[in-house]
Amino acid sequence: MAMVTAAIWPALDYSRVPYRLYHDAEIYALEQERIFRGSAWSFLGLEAEIPEPGDCRASYVGETPIIFNRDETGTVKAFVNRCAHRGALVRRELSGNAAQHICIYHQWCYGLDGGLTAIPFRRGIRGKGGLDPSFEMSAHGLRPLRVGNINGALFGTLAEGAEPLEDYLGAPILIHLRRLFDRPVRVLGYNRQRIRGNWKLYAENTRDNYHASLLHEFLVTFGLDRSTQVGGVRMDPRHRHNITWAEADSDTDEFAHQAYSSARVRNDHLSLKEPALVTFRPEREDKLNIAITSVFPSAVFVQISNSLAVRQIRPRGVDEVEVFQTMIGYKDDPPEMTLHRLLQANLVGPAGLVSMEDGEAIEIAHRASKPDLDRTTVIELGGGGIISDRDYRVTDVPLRGFWSYYAELLGIEPEGAVR
Amino acid sequence: MKVDRAAVYDLLAEYGGLIDAAKYDEWLGLFAEECRYQIVPRENYDRGLPAALIFCDSRAVLEDRIRALREANKYNIHTDRHIIGLPRTLGAGNDELVVEAPFAVYQTDQEGETRLFAAGLYRDHLGPGEYGLKIRDKLILLDTFAVPSLLATPL
Numbered sequence: 385m386a387m388v389t390a391a392i393w394p395a396l397d398y399s400r401v402p403y404r405l406y407h408d409a410e411i412y413a414l415e416q417e418r419i420f421r422g423s424a425w426s427f428l429g430l431e432a433e434i435p436e437p438g439d440c441r442a443s444y445v446g447e448t449p450i451i452f453n454r455d456e457t458g459t460v461k462a463f464v465n466r467c468a469h470r471g472a473l474v475r476r477e478l479s480g481n482a483a484q485h486i487c488i489y490h491q492w493c494y495g496l497d498g499g500l501t502a503i504p505f506r507r508g509i510r511g512k513g514g515l516d517p518s519f520e521m522s523a524h525g526l527r528p529l530r531v532g533n534i535n536g537a538l539f540g541t542l543a544e545g546a547e548p549l550e551d552y553l554g555a556p557i558l559i560h561l562r563r564l565f566d567r568p569v570r571v572l573g574y575n576r577q578r579i580r581g582n583w584k585l586y587a588e589n590t591r592d593n594y595h596a597s598l599l600h601e602f603l604v605t606f607g608l609d610r611s612t613q614v615g616g617v618r619m620d621p622r623h624r625h626n627i628t629w630a631e632a633d634s635d636t637d638e639f640a641h642q643a644y645s646s647a648r649v650r651n652d653h654l655s656l657k658e659p660a661l662v663t664f665r666p667e668r669e670d671k672l673n674i675a676i677t678s679v680f681p682s683a684v685f686v687q688i689s690n691s692l693a694v695r696q697i698r699p700r701g702v703d704e705v706e707v708f709q710t711m712i713g714y715k716d717d718p719p720e721m722t723l724h725r726l727l728q729a730n731l732v733g734p735a736g737l738v739s740m741e742d743g744e745a746i747e748i749a750h751r752a753s754k755p756d757l758d759r760t761t762v763i764e765l766g767g768g769g770i771i772s773d774r775d776y777r778v779t780d781v782p783l784r785g786f787w788s789y790y791a792e793l794l795g796i797e798p799e800g801a802v803r
Numbered sequence: 804m805k806v807d808r809a810a811v812y813d814l815l816a817e818y819g820g821l822i823d824a825a826k827y828d829e830w831l832g833l834f835a836e837e838c839r840y841q842i843v844p845r846e847n848y849d850r851g852l853p854a855a856l857i858f859c860d861s862r863a864v865l866e867d868r869i870r871a872l873r874e875a876n877k878y879n880i881h882t883d884r885h886i887i888g889l890p891r892t893l894g895a896g897n898d899e900l901v902v903e904a905p906f907a908v909y910q911t912d913q914e915g916e917t918r919l920f921a922a923g924l925y926r927d928h929l930g931p932g933e934y935g936l937k938i939r940d941k942l943i944l945l946d947t948f949a950v951p952s953l954l955a956t957p958l
Contacts, residue, residue, distance in 0.1 A: 478846070573847035573854025576949040602875040654874060657863035706949065711854040726858050730868075735842065735856040735954035737868075741877045743953030 388414065390791070390798040397802045398787040399768040400760040403753035406582040411794075412702040419681050419793050420446025420699075423543040425552050427683030427696055428452050428462055428529075430710065431536040432569050438481045438496065444698050445540060446682070450529060451475050451485070452538060455496035460533065462540045463498040463526035474526065485526070498526040534558065535565035537685075537694070553679065554620030560627050560677045563668070564685055564692065572711040572725065577734035579707065579743050581750035583682070583699040584790075586707060589742050590678045590695075591626045591782035593617055594765045599745055600738045604644065604651050608662040608689065608731075608738065609674055612640040616775040623771045623785030623803065624680035630777065632664050632673035660727055661737070664689045678782070680789055688738065690721075691728035703750070709733055763787075771802055804895050804931070811890050811902055814929065814936045819885030819906070822957050827869045830957065835930055835937040840865050842958055844948030845923070856945065856954060868957075878955035884909045884917075887925075899939070900929045908958055910951075921947045921958055 388411050394400040405411060420426060426445040429452060433441050440453035442465060451474070452462040467474045467487040474487045474494060484501065485494040493502040500521045508514030529540035532549030539549050550558060579586065589595070596603060596611070603609040615630030637653070644651035656662065664673045667690070677685040682697035692713065698706040709732070713725045731738045753759070766779030771788060774781055784802070791797040814833065821830040834840070840859040847854055859865040888905035895901070903926050910920040928940035943958050 479850075571852065573844070573850075573852035574948075575844055575854070575856055577953065578949050578951050580952065599877070600875075601877070602871055605875045606871070654870070656867045656870075658861060658867055661864065661867060722853075723860075726853055726855065727860065727864070729854055730858055730864070733856055734950035734952075737871050737876065740953040740955050744877060744879050747879070747952060 388794070388796055390796045392796060393791065393798050393801070394760060395768070396798055396800050397768045397771075398784040398791070399763045401763065401787060402758060402760050404757040406584060406750060407702060407754050407757060409702050412582075412699070414794055416446045416448075416699070418795065419790070421448065421542050422793055423541065423546040424681050424793065425532060425539040425541045425546065425549050425679075426681065427679065427694065428531075428538040428540045430569065430571065430694065430712070431460060431533065431538060432571055432712075433479070433710075434460065436481060438483055439479075440475060440482065440485070440496075441479045442475060442477070444696070445529070445542065446699055447701075448542075449473060450540065451526075452531070452540070453485075453496050460531055460538060461497055462529040462531050462538070463494075464529070464542075466527070467492055468500060468524035468526070494526050498528050500524045500526075534561045536569060537561055537565055539683075553625065554622065556618050556627060557620050557625045557677060557679060560675060561685060563670075564675075564677075564687065566668075568715040569692075569712045570715045570717070572713050572722070572729070575709050575711070575733040577707045577709075577743060578700070579705050579746050580703060581705060581746035582702060583697050583705040584786075585746040585749055586697050586705050586742070587678065587681065587786060588783045589746060590676055590684045591617075591628070591786055592780045593628045593777045593782075594780050595745070596628075596777075598649065599741045601650065602737045604640075604649075605654050606656055606662055606737075607653055610635060610640045610644070610651075611777040612643050613777070614775075615674065615777045616773065617777075617779060617782050618773045619771070619782055619785050622789060623782070624789035626678045626782035626785065628674065628676040628678075628777075628782075629672055630674040631671040632666070634671065658727075660724065661730060662689065665721075665724065678786075680786065686732065688731050689728050690724055691731050692725065693732055705746075707734075769802065804898050804900055806892050806895050806900060807936075810936050811892075811900065811929070814938070815887050815890060815904055815925075818938075819887045823883050823885055825882075825956070827872070827957070831866060831869060833938055834862060834865065834941075835932065835939045836862060838862050838865065838938060839940045840938075840943075840957075841941070842943040842945055842954070844945050846948055848944055856950070857957075872955060876955055879910075879912065879952055881910045881912050881956075883920075883956055884911065893926075898930055900936070902927050902929065906958070918951065919947075920951055921945060921954075923947065923958070 449465040532539040612635040614634035675687040684695040842857040890904040893901040911917040926942040929936040
């Protein structure tokens with residue numbers, strides 16, 4: 385049993401987070417149990433990845449390997465990718481099409497509904513060996529997940545008692561997901577990054593509006609995004625998720641220059657030889673050119689200019705995280721729009737012109753915090769106290785929302801804490 | 804075009820050596836005026852998916868990359884070491900050679916710790932230049948597509 389209790393929090397508004405939470409193996413195990421295998425909904429993948437019956441894809445819920453597939457009736461099903469017999473991976477390939485899932489070890493067979501359909505030598509050979517007739521096939525299927533679907537974005541949970549996905553996400557997040565998935569999507573490809581840091585440092589990073597134009601100097605230097613633009617953070621009522629947003633062309637060069645200069649932050653403006661790298665082509669009536677939607681615990685839906693992506697934060701032990709990103713466009717994109725998205729894919733991912741720095745920032749935070757577990761981070765941009773939406777960008781309030789819900793799920797929420 | 808093995812070797816040796824010495828402007832000089840440079844994760848290439856990690860479909864984008872690396876991007880402080888394997892010729896046209904070469908890149912941090920950063924395959928379309936061959940199209944198929952930490956300096 386882990387030692388962590390509500391007493392770990394030095395402040396009831398989560399403005400101080402002990403380094404221990406990023407480094408303690410027992411806490412990590414508790415997260416896997418109470419968050420990922422608990423009542424949270426995890427993003428699994430996209431319906432567009434399994435268009436035909438029998439199509440399947442491997443994914444993760446936390447560290448638990450799962451598969452999702454489309455069954456004969458066209459329904460999406462998801463299961464833990466683990467044979468009931470010996471606990472081996474049933475499907476080893478990342479994607480494929482098949483009428484059944486067969487474990488290679490002893491060839492136990494499962495249908496696309498996850499049910500156990502066949503066991504070799506079930507009755508033995510010449511009446512000898514095999515399983516006892518009382519063995520119940522129906523009790524040994526692949527462990528199912530509940531699946532939720534928001535316009536083709538698939539979520540799953542292992543908790544039977546989890547609240548409905550729509551309630552879990554809340555209105556603001558639903559609106560943004562339905563905005564991103566307002567047309568059928570096309571997968572343009574994947575990218576992956578292994579960062580030597582705890583997964584929560586990445587979950588915090590995507591909620592941290594303050595760092596964007598400071599860490600990622602490309603944003604300001606090449607005129608893609610500035611903190612002086614109209615923007616802010618918007619959360620669900622429980623503050624577990626967050627949308628970081630900004631509107632294109634909503635500030636003036638002069639105002640931006642003044643703001644950055646008075647903060648003594650470099651803001652010289654350089655121009656690109658290929659301006660299309662940062663040219664935003666509006667696709668909707670709203671003016672949003674930045675919309676980063678973080679869904680607790682481990683999903684991020686990203687629009688940066690015209691590059692669109694969904695990210696899964698995959699914990700890989702207490703000291704490592706994989707960021708798995710699926711680049712998307714729309715099925716009805718004309719070829720030149722697809723080319724524009726492929727060009728702007730240069731902005732994101734492990735080599736992204738406005739994202740590569742996150743890998744380094746997380747690693748140096750993980751490294752330097754490790755030796756001194758009782759000291760804490762400071763989360764006070766935009767003030768402490770209540771957690772609420774902000775219509776400005778120099779803030780990290782949504783990090784406190786993340787920790788508040790984290791504390792609740794882990795069962796370490798202090799009495800009188802903000803939510 | 805005649806297959807000039809020595810010229811291909813020279814180009815590949817210069818290519819790796821210039822990156823490892825962080826001489827990116829000279830490295831850019833190895834590319835033709837009209838050129839492409841892409842780093843594609845093998846999992847995308849194998850599935851016929853077009854997304855790249857770095858997608859420079861013109862010299863302008865490649866130059867922007869290097870400018871951003873110098874002027875804006877922050878990344879792990881390290882040195883690169885390219886180990887480029889024997890090239891094989893895939894084809895020779897009128898004024899073009901197509902060659903393939905395996906590579907590995909090791910990164911060493913400030914405290915002297917070296918790790919394998921990337922393994923993969925170069926597939927290059929080369930044309931004649933004033934002093935030796937120039938790169939017209941470089942496709943880097945990245946086997947190590949679970950990128951360790953981040954990818955900043957060119958492969």
